[in-house]
Amino acid sequence: xxxxxxxxxxxxxxxxxxxxxxxxxxxxxxxxxxxxxxxxxxxxxxxxxxxxxxxxxxxxxxxxxxxxxxxxxxxxxxxxxxxxxxxxxxxxxxxxxxxxxxxxxxxxxxxxxxxxxxxxxxxxxxxxxxxxxxxxxxxxxxxxxxxxxxxxxxxxxxxxxxxxxxxxxxxxxxxxxxxxxxxxxxxxxxxxxxxxxxxxxxxxxxxxxxxxxxxxxxxxxxxxxxxxxxxxxxxxxxxxxxxxxxxxxxxxxxxxxxxxxxxxxxxxxxxxxxxxxxxxxxxxxxxxxxxxxxxxxx
Amino acid sequence: xxxxxxxxxxxxxxxxxxxxxxxxxxxxxxxxxxxxxxxxxxxxxxxxxxxxxxxxxxxxxxxxxxxxxxxxxxxxxxxxxxxxxxxxxxxxxxxxxxxxxxxxxxxxxxxxxxxxxxxxxxxxxxxxxxxxxxxxxxxxxxxxxxxxxxxxxxxxxxxxxxxxxxxxxxxxxxxxxxxxxxxxxxxxxxxxxxxxxxx
Numbered sequence: 001x002x003x004x005x006x007x008x009x010x011x012x013x014x015x016x017x018x019x020x021x022x023x024x025x026x027x028x029x030x031x032x033x034x035x036x037x038x039x040x041x042x043x044x045x046x047x048x049x050x051x052x053x054x055x056x057x058x059x060x061x062x063x064x065x066x067x068x069x070x071x072x073x074x075x076x077x078x079x080x081x082x083x084x085x086x087x088x089x090x091x092x093x094x095x096x097x098x099x100x101x102x103x104x105x106x107x108x109x110x111x112x113x114x115x116x117x118x119x120x121x122x123x124x125x126x127x128x129x130x131x132x133x134x135x136x137x138x139x140x141x142x143x144x145x146x147x148x149x150x151x152x153x154x155x156x157x158x159x160x161x162x163x164x165x166x167x168x169x170x171x172x173x174x175x176x177x178x179x180x181x182x183x184x185x186x187x188x189x190x191x192x193x194x195x196x197x198x199x200x201x202x203x204x205x206x207x208x209x210x211x212x213x214x215x216x217x218x219x220x221x222x223x224x225x226x227x228x229x230x231x232x233x234x235x236x237x238x239x240x241x242x243x244x245x246x247x248x249x250x251x252x253x254x255x256x257x258x259x260x261x262x263x264x265x266x267x268x269x270x271x272x273x274x275x276x277x278x279x280x281x282x283x284x285x286x287x288x289x290x291x292x293x294x295x296x297x298x
Numbered sequence: 299x300x301x302x303x304x305x306x307x308x309x310x311x312x313x314x315x316x317x318x319x320x321x322x323x324x325x326x327x328x329x330x331x332x333x334x335x336x337x338x339x340x341x342x343x344x345x346x347x348x349x350x351x352x353x354x355x356x357x358x359x360x361x362x363x364x365x366x367x368x369x370x371x372x373x374x375x376x377x378x379x380x381x382x383x384x385x386x387x388x389x390x391x392x393x394x395x396x397x398x399x400x401x402x403x404x405x406x407x408x409x410x411x412x413x414x415x416x417x418x419x420x421x422x423x424x425x426x427x428x429x430x431x432x433x434x435x436x437x438x439x440x441x442x443x444x445x446x447x448x449x450x451x452x453x454x455x456x457x458x459x460x461x462x463x464x465x466x467x468x469x470x471x472x473x474x475x476x477x478x479x480x481x482x483x484x485x486x487x488x489x490x491x492x493x494x495x496x497x
Contacts, residue, residue: 003361003363006361007361007363007364010359010360010361010364010368011364011367011368014360014368014371014372015371018371018372018374018375021375021379022375022378022379025378025379025382025383026382029382029383029385029386030382032385032386032387033382033385033386036385036386036389039389040389040393107393108397110393110396115474116327116330116331116334116473117330117331117446117450117451117473117474118470118473118474152467152468152470153470
């Protein structure tokens with residue numbers, strides 16, 4: 001055999017053996033890899049929101065976080081802001097008050113291209129932890145008037161994360177709500193039937209109507225306030241719950257206090273001193289909605 | 299040269315990075331922190347060991363003219379196997395090391411050992427050589443990573459060691475590529491003076 005022939009044969013044999021080994025190994029591992037990818041993606045969602053399952057709303061971008069009673073406990077979304085080295089993949093969890101429950105930033109092995117040792121620190125718990133409990137407006141660097149400490153020598157990456165998270169909240173916060181747990185108002189009910197989509201429900205227990213639950217809204221001091229109200233069969237208010245309100249922290253937001261809501265429920269509403277506009281808005285909204293929806297109880 | 303020497307010379311006397319001066323590219327890129335350095339070292343050691351064994355096994359069957367393409371085929375097959383196996387069975391480890399695995403293909407330590415040693419020696423010696431060189435590479439990366447991580451970030455394996463005031467103003471350039479050049483140069487000078495006694 002000539003040396004040229006020997007070279008060709010050897011190289012072909014080695015290439016065929018290598019390709020065969022790789023092909024076999026690939027077909028053996030590819031289903032496992034696909035499964036771990038799905039598991040990892042789910043684990044990534046669970047890292048940012050405490051939920052039992054996730055309902056995909058926009059493919060690979062937005063999910064409703066579903067709690068133990070099949071109720072929506074928040075949303076999870078993904079954003080890809082431009083960082084220093086490339087796009088930064090971020091997963092953000094929000095609760096129903098649109099406060100952040102957690103953020104997760106993909107590491108270098110998942111495509112993060114920030115500078116090793118500097119920008120990559122955005123993935124560390126020290127930095128990510130700062131976002132928990134914050135609302136959209138607070139997610140800015142301190143020098144931009146927010147509450148987030150930038151990473152030394154990685155300001156661009158830090159700012160990119162803040163901007164991405166904040167823009168994401170503004171973009172996706174409207175999804176997934178106002179969904180609320182109607183059992184807060186009728187704990188005994190075993191079923192709710194929607195009469196008017198997203199506004200009025202019958203509360204049922206073993207086929208009997210316990211009452212109705214409906215949404216009421218009014219103009220608060222800063223923005224619209226949405227309240228859930230329950231009426232029993234005698235048109236008596238059994239529960240009031242604030243669903244959406246963005247009033248002044250510490251003043252207008254006092255409408256969330258249990259005392260204030262309990263007094264409305266008991267028919268003896270009292271305005272909160274210093275938060276007259278916000279509390280009046282709630283009281284009026286409940287009263288008027290109770291009047292107009294009361295006929296559904298006949 | 300006995301077997302013990304074959305195994306140990308990769309650690310100091312023929313350390314791949316600091317004496318032979320090969321594999322500098324991954325040594326610069328992955329020694330910013332101790333964890334990264336250790337991960338790269340471990341993955342490279344695995345591939346180095348198996349490629350040395352296989353290449354030594356087929357050394358008499360491969361014509362000299364085409365030995366390099368054959369080595370590269372074998373090495374890249376192993377690297378791909380490591381990549382798939384990690385993704386399938388150790389996804390957590392892959393999250394940490396995944397980025398380094400494809401880099402091993404171009405790690406010239408592996409091709410260097412295949413050419414300089416495994417293709418001329420018995421399977422057992424080639425295995426010992428691969429293991430020793432791999433350990434030497436790993437230790438070097440861990441030492442460089444330790445120095446760079448402590449000075450550049452004030453931490454060791456992510457735990458703060460120099461206090462929070464240092465962490466506020468670390469020697470940032472140590473974790474950037476120039477820091478790696480500086481540390482490697484100092485370590486090389488020390489090896490030359492105290493181990494090889496050339497100066």
